[in-house]
Structures are given as C-alpha cells and as structure tokens.
Amino acid sequence: MGQRPNLLTPDRSPQHRLGFVIRELREARDLSMRELAAKTYVSHSKVQRWESGDRPPKDLAEVELIDRALGAGGVLVELWQSISRGASDPRDVSIAVPHVSDTSSALVTALSQQAASDGEGIFVPRRLDDGTVVLVALNRRALLRAGAGIGTAVMAGIPMPAFAAVAEDPFGFAESMTENWPGLRLSRPAPEFGVDWHALLPAGRSMLGSQLSLQVHPARVEAGRVIVCMPDQRRAEEFLARPHRGLLVGAVDTGGVTKFYALDARTARTKITRNGGVCEVTAPTAYELDDLTYGILWAVSGYDDALQADDHALAETRSDLKAYERLSASAVSREAAPGLNTVAHMWLGSDFCARHILRALPNLPALPAFWTREQRGEEASAWLIFDHKFPYLRETTKTLGSASTRAFCIPEDVVRSSPQHERILLFLAVALMESLGIHSQFTTDPAYQAVEGFVVAPDKEAVIANWVRGDGMWHVDVTARSSIVREFTIAARDVDADSITAAPTAAGRLRALAQYLELPWSWLIERCGQLARYGSSGLVQSRSRLVSAAGIDAACQYVGSLPADH
The missing domain is CATH 3.30.870 (Endonuclease; Chain A)
Incomplete structure (x- = not known):
C-alpha cells in the first residue's frame, strides 16, 4: 500500500480535507464512485471533483445529501459547517492519516499513537488489503455534535465483527442502559429505517412488557435545558412522525461520563426547531434516565x-x-x-x-x-x-x-x-x-x-x-x-x-419508608421536585384512555415539597 497524505500539513486546503473525508467514508462503506453518484443523483465526474477538492459540494443541502448516502450521521455536515466558519484548528475539520510504510502493523501503530496524542479520537473503519481493519482518527467533538453513525474505539487493528459492535453504539448507550437495568433488552434493527435501537422493556409478574423504538443523538446542556441535536432532519422527522411508541434520547458528555435524557416522540415532534443546518429539540434535565424515570417509563408503557x-x-x-x-x-x-x-x-x-x-x-x-x-x-x-x-x-x-x-x-x-x-x-x-x-x-x-x-x-x-x-x-x-x-x-x-x-407526620412516615426500602431520601425529594415541574407525560405519553399521569404527577409534586433535612 502506498503512502497516504497527512492532511494536517499546511498545504492542504479545507476543501481538500472535506474531499478526503468523503472518499474515506465512501471506501469504508465499500461503495464505488458510481454507486455514490447513483445514491446522490449526480454524475460520476461530480463525485470525482468532490473527492479531489477541485469542486467541493456547493451548499449545505448537497452536503446533507452526501452525508445521508454515506450513513455518516452528520459528520460531513459538521465538517462543512466548520469549514464555513473558518475553523482555525485543522484537527477540527479533518481526518488525520499519518505517513506510514507499506505494512499494516506500522499503520496500526501510527494510528494508535495519533489517537493517544489527540486524546479525543473518533475513528472511521478502513479495511486494508490484508483484511486488517484500522481506525482513521476523526475529531471527537464532531461525533458528539453530529450524532451516531461513526463508531468510537481506543485501539486499531481489531477484527471487523468486533469493531462493528463498537461502531454501532458510539455513545455507549446500550452498555449504560443494560448495566443499570439488566432486564432491558436492546437490539439494532436491520434494516434500521430510521430507528437506532429497539428496546424491549421486561415483563413483570403480571405485566407483559412493552417495546420502544429509539433514536439517540448528541446533546448539550444550556441554561438548565438539554438541547438534542439532530443533523439529519428528514430521518428525525420520519421517526418522530410515526404512531408507534418512540423515545428521542440525547447523550450529553459530562467530562468522561455520558448522561442520557429521554423525551416521548409525540412530545418531541412539537418541539423541533432549526439552528443553522441542524434540527434541535429541547428537553428538561428532569428527564434524565435514572431509576425514577426508568421506573415510570417501564410501568406506564407496560400497563x-x-x-x-x-x-x-x-x-x-x-x-x-x-x-x-x-x-x-x-x-x-x-x-x-x-x-x-x-x-x-x-x-x-x-x-x-x-x-x-x-x-x-x-x-x-x-x-x-x-x-x-x-x-x-x-x-x-x-x-x-x-x-x-x-x-x-x-x-x-x-x-x-x-x-x-x-x-x-x-x-x-x-x-x-x-x-x-x-x-x-x-x-x-x-x-x-x-x-x-x-x-x-x-x-x-x-x-x-x-x-x-x-x-x-x-x-x-x-x-x-x-x-x-x-x-x-x-x-x-x-x-x-x-x-x-x-x-x-x-x-x-x-x-x-x-x-x-x-x-406523627407524613414526612416522617415517608422518610422511614424510604429508609426501609433503601432509597436515598434527599435524592428522592430533589428528583421528584424536578419531575413535578414538567410533568411525566413529556417523558412517556399514554395512549390508552384507561391510563392517567395524574397520580404520578401528584405524588412527585408532594414528595418534592417535603423537607430534605427532616
């Protein structure tokens, strides 16, 4: 294998870096130029000009079209927007591939070193001629802002089946959910049709369990609100418009720990706004997925x-x-x-x-x-x-x-x-x-x-x-x-x-009950108070006329009003 250019060198323009990313993603998906041209309704020569950097995509709409065709989860959109803003740090707008020799082991070593020095490595899988899969480093912030579709890892050279499992869960969502609630079963749909995960909520002694469809996106917290970013507007709107029970989940990186926030799909569809070229939905931080919200989600969905x-x-x-x-x-x-x-x-x-x-x-x-x-x-x-x-x-x-x-x-x-x-x-x-x-x-x-x-x-x-x-x-x-x-x-x-x-008081009796049930008293008061301010229906809406959120909301409001230091 010949040498590949290092795109961090000063002689590479942002347009050439964008073209290189398009080519790397296309080859990682095993698509020819003609196949990508067919998916994006353009000529073969136009794809060539995109990848060479001679004539980059003309506008955001064209970039979004390429991004969807390559299943890039918004990475190209993020890169294009960074270039448009004139990002000063080339690592914010490029894939970095070191100069290496012809051997796959050298490439693996170089990529591993690159990831270690960057500290925020995000990687695109690439299969070498000898069958080895290596990971091409991409800036971490691109994934966190642009969404799923490109996987994360800390090593290169792992076999493709093993990498696939990592690549499909860029936020660690499945690992986190099943670790907290072992009865929860998550699966990737194939084909996905706009659904990131199917979730089977467990049955109980009488309850039958239920199924949810989920889309998981990067999110950030601003002014006490969670802003869920959805770079692929069409995919997001198709998911939210469906009548099935769905959850929109935002993943927020809080310094090495990812927190997840959920919003009922029917609630989310009424809250979509556009910020530049990215769709956004706002959710309260009260909808963080923990034992309180999971329990409500489990019980309401099941019944x-x-x-x-x-x-x-x-x-x-x-x-x-x-x-x-x-x-x-x-x-x-x-x-x-x-x-x-x-x-x-x-x-x-x-x-x-x-x-x-x-x-x-x-x-x-x-x-x-x-x-x-x-x-x-x-x-x-x-x-x-x-x-x-x-x-x-x-x-x-x-x-x-x-x-x-x-x-x-x-x-x-x-x-x-x-x-x-x-x-x-x-x-x-x-x-x-x-x-x-x-x-x-x-x-x-x-x-x-x-x-x-x-x-x-x-x-x-x-x-x-x-x-x-x-x-x-x-x-x-x-x-x-x-x-x-x-x-x-x-x-x-x-x-x-x-x-x-x-x-002698209700607060005293409830605190004694919380102690017997091994529940943290101050946490209960804080979390119930947060949820009471927004109501539980934004987290999970009932469909049956025989189910009501009134009892949940009244209970949370009452617990939230109790003294934490009683």
Whole structure:
C-alpha cells in the first residue's frame, strides 16, 4: 500500500480535507464512485471533483445529501459547517492519516499513537488489503455534535465483527442502559429505517412488557435545558412522525461520563426547531434516565400498551360484568373474560373493587381502617397509573371526612428481591396516599401476606375487596360475620401498634419508608421536585384512555415539597 497524505500539513486546503473525508467514508462503506453518484443523483465526474477538492459540494443541502448516502450521521455536515466558519484548528475539520510504510502493523501503530496524542479520537473503519481493519482518527467533538453513525474505539487493528459492535453504539448507550437495568433488552434493527435501537422493556409478574423504538443523538446542556441535536432532519422527522411508541434520547458528555435524557416522540415532534443546518429539540434535565424515570417509563408503557391492546374487548367485558354490581358478594374468575390479557384482568378487578368499596363505605358504622395487598412496585404502580385509582382515593377521603389508615405487609425478602426502580414506584404510591391524608402503616411479618384486601370498621363490619394476587379477577363481600371482622380488626390493630414507619407526620412516615426500602431520601425529594415541574407525560405519553399521569404527577409534586433535612 502506498503512502497516504497527512492532511494536517499546511498545504492542504479545507476543501481538500472535506474531499478526503468523503472518499474515506465512501471506501469504508465499500461503495464505488458510481454507486455514490447513483445514491446522490449526480454524475460520476461530480463525485470525482468532490473527492479531489477541485469542486467541493456547493451548499449545505448537497452536503446533507452526501452525508445521508454515506450513513455518516452528520459528520460531513459538521465538517462543512466548520469549514464555513473558518475553523482555525485543522484537527477540527479533518481526518488525520499519518505517513506510514507499506505494512499494516506500522499503520496500526501510527494510528494508535495519533489517537493517544489527540486524546479525543473518533475513528472511521478502513479495511486494508490484508483484511486488517484500522481506525482513521476523526475529531471527537464532531461525533458528539453530529450524532451516531461513526463508531468510537481506543485501539486499531481489531477484527471487523468486533469493531462493528463498537461502531454501532458510539455513545455507549446500550452498555449504560443494560448495566443499570439488566432486564432491558436492546437490539439494532436491520434494516434500521430510521430507528437506532429497539428496546424491549421486561415483563413483570403480571405485566407483559412493552417495546420502544429509539433514536439517540448528541446533546448539550444550556441554561438548565438539554438541547438534542439532530443533523439529519428528514430521518428525525420520519421517526418522530410515526404512531408507534418512540423515545428521542440525547447523550450529553459530562467530562468522561455520558448522561442520557429521554423525551416521548409525540412530545418531541412539537418541539423541533432549526439552528443553522441542524434540527434541535429541547428537553428538561428532569428527564434524565435514572431509576425514577426508568421506573415510570417501564410501568406506564407496560400497563398502557397492554390495556390499549385489549381496549375494545375490555370495554365490552366491563359492560357484561355490570350485573355483579347488584350483588353484595361475588368472586369472579378470569375465565369470565377469557380473551383478555393479565393487565386487562388487573384493571377490571381494581375498577370493580374500587366501586364496591365506594358503594359500601357510607354505610359503615365507624371510621374504618384499610388494608391493601400491594407489595412490589409493579402492583403498587396501579395506584399511580390506572385512571380510576387517584379519583377513588380522593373520593374515599371526601366520604370519610377524616384521616384514615392504610396498612401494608412488605417482608424484608420482598424488598431485597425488588429492583430500585420498583421500590421507587411503591414509595410514590404510598406518597400519593399520604398527600391525601391517608396515614400509611407497614408490617414486615410474612404471616400477614395472605390477608386479603379489606376495609374494616373495628369489631363491627368489614368490606372485602381483593384483586391483588388472588385466584380470580376479584373477590368482594360486605360482612358482619364476627370471625372475619375479628380477624381483620386484629390485623389492623397489630400493624397500627408496631408499624415500622410510625411517625406523627407524613414526612416522617415517608422518610422511614424510604429508609426501609433503601432509597436515598434527599435524592428522592430533589428528583421528584424536578419531575413535578414538567410533568411525566413529556417523558412517556399514554395512549390508552384507561391510563392517567395524574397520580404520578401528584405524588412527585408532594414528595418534592417535603423537607430534605427532616
């Protein structure tokens, strides 16, 4: 192999450097000049003039066309704009290829040294005649500002299959996401059709999981906002216009650590602006992907997709089951709704139990105590997400006209086996109740796990209303049977006497709960306060009419208002 020119030498014009980059990218993609000409609707001779630098691309539109044809992810756009601005540092606008001998090992060594001295190496793969793949150094800032499509690495000479994995994840997105949430599965679509990643959010004990499509772009933080940069306008707009559930993700390099911020695609499509030749979308820093936002994203997507999938059949089934409302007691199996998925069964059970309690509550002879069976974030997030749950809580508080208590049984082994994002969802559900004057109480005694959900007027009467972890969709009853009323009364009094979160204030009880769930108190307050200022729907919008963000937003607002130093 003959020597290649060093484009950092002063005798090379910016136009020649741009032409060299076009040629390197074309050859890295194994395209001939004629094939590139066909992709860009120009003549073979025009491609020759581009690459020689004799007649560079005439304007930004032509550069964008070449960039898309080569799958450069905006690198050429960035380079062209840098030249137009008259960048003074040639490393900002060039690929640097050292003078080397004919041997591939020398080229590998030289490129490695170049990368080490630059400290910000971004590389374009190039296969030598002997099959070795080397990495041609490109300035790091170009990738961070221009987007995916060119891979990063710190070594040269690695085999092409191994390099491909690096090249497809320039921001380390997949590694970061799957390290934080091992149940999350990410894959590259082929062909990609404008999608960078498909994400499979994991199923739960009842939830079915869900799928998201993602585009990941470079981003920066300015004045407390995240600016996501999308150099390929057509690709971005096509992605955001689709009706599927999608996320626009911005990657911000913060001195060696990359943070990711997500925005629901339907929200993002209304926020596109143009800054020069680059499309931009603004997102709040509150939408940083961490255990709080991932938990909300996981729960809302999982419930929303499952309910939307069965929307018509679920509405018909709910109408068919109305006859049970005339009965004071019923136990309905899942076979009564054989075609519905497990989340639809959950919603039907929860909805029926809520209405059953509201009908019976005014007739109870004394202020009641409530008992609920939720133990994990998956179950508890229904309080935050199902459309009827938040109104039900408000209605019970209004009907009683006084503060009430709600008891939970959450053994230590359940906490240990629950990931942090689920424990946060459980915490938020309890915070929502506390915000309405409902005093939460907790026992860790596993002996109480089998107790059904109930409302008891101590020693007088009880309302059974259970849909969580039951044999059927629901079991409800209104009874004055002494043995049942006595059992529920004892359970409620035992937890009241020995609650692990006992405190005179809601903040005290929630702080004790956060400590038991091993959640950082100050961080919860800070992050919930940030999210409350913008609402959760910009992060993930529901499609189903049976899902609401009101509970999530109310819980976050309340937690964000609590004293961090309590």
